[in-house]
Amino acid sequence: MPKALIADLILAVHLCVVIFIVLGEILVLIGWWRKWQWARNPWLRWLHLGAIGLVILFGFVLGYCPLTEWEYEIREAVGQSPEQGSFVGRVLHRVLFLDLPDWVFMPMYVAFALLVAATMWFYPPKRKQK
Secondary structure: OHHHHHHHHHHHHHHHHHHHHHHHHHHHHHHHHHHHHHOOOOHHHHHHHHHHHHHHHHHOOOOOOOOHHHHHHHHOOOOOOOOOHHHHHHHHHHHOOOOOOOHHHHHHHHHHHHHHHHHHHHHHHHHHOO
């Protein structure tokens, strides 16, 4: 498998993680309002909280996202910049990465994690009633 394709796959996984975190919270909030039973699934909710928790942990401890770093390292090894990837890679990059100063991201992640934690507190997960 060509290394550039591996970089695109890492980018696709990265996008899936972001979608899970953001869309997951939106759907849980809608589920709270609509009283959807699945929105209280403990596995989903704890995995969701863990995912945003890892984002915060990586941000504070490493100062970067390992998925971004791996993708960039692979692209550099094949002589590409992220902007020079495949068509799919370039599209995913435009969707995934916001053109904002670095200092904006950590407060944004922490605020989102607080929203997820508040949702866990006020709309806690429950096991399905038999």
